Amino acid sequence: MTRSIGAVSHGILDYAFAIILAIGPSVAGFPTGRAARWCYILAAVLFVLAVLTQVKFIRLHVHAALELMLAILLIVMPWIAGFANGTNSRNFYVAIGVLLIVLWALTDFRGRRVAPAAGRGAGPAPPAPPAPR
Numbered sequence: 001m002t003r004s005i006g007a008v009s010h011g012i013l014d015y016a017f018a019i020i021l022a023i024g025p026s027v028a029g030f031p032t033g034r035a036a037r038w039c040y041i042l043a044a045v046l047f048v049l050a051v052l053t054q055v056k057f058i059r060l061h062v063h064a065a066l067e068l069m070l071a072i073l074l075i076v077m078p079w080i081a082g083f084a085n086g087t088n089s090r091n092f093y094v095a096i097g098v099l100l101i102v103l104w105a106l107t108d109f110r111g112r113r114v115a116p117a118a119g120r121g122a123g124p125a126p127p128a129p130p131a132p133r
Helices: 007-028 034-054 060-080 088-107
Strands: none
Touching: 007 034, 007 088, 034 060, 034 088, 060 088
């Protein structure tokens, strides 16, 4: 599988996922209760994880492992926390968890993405080094 998302793009998407988790309960129709509380807590966890990774306090491979665990937790959380009967909350948690796993699977956490071939979106060539004097 080609891992086509770089670390910077992944970081931006992490912040977007944290925002989605924070506003999700109101938008998806479960603004109060246990499901909403856990959503706010997990949004804060994802936000803090993104910030700590951005400031280089947490290494990228540790971030990857923690994010995969968070995604799996999101998928099973409705059954663990006892709100699986709430269709909106259950479906929201499972959907966000699956999307986080897809993001995790598509991210190149090791920085080994293959650069595009010249002439196919590679951008301008780097400037030539200055001539020796």
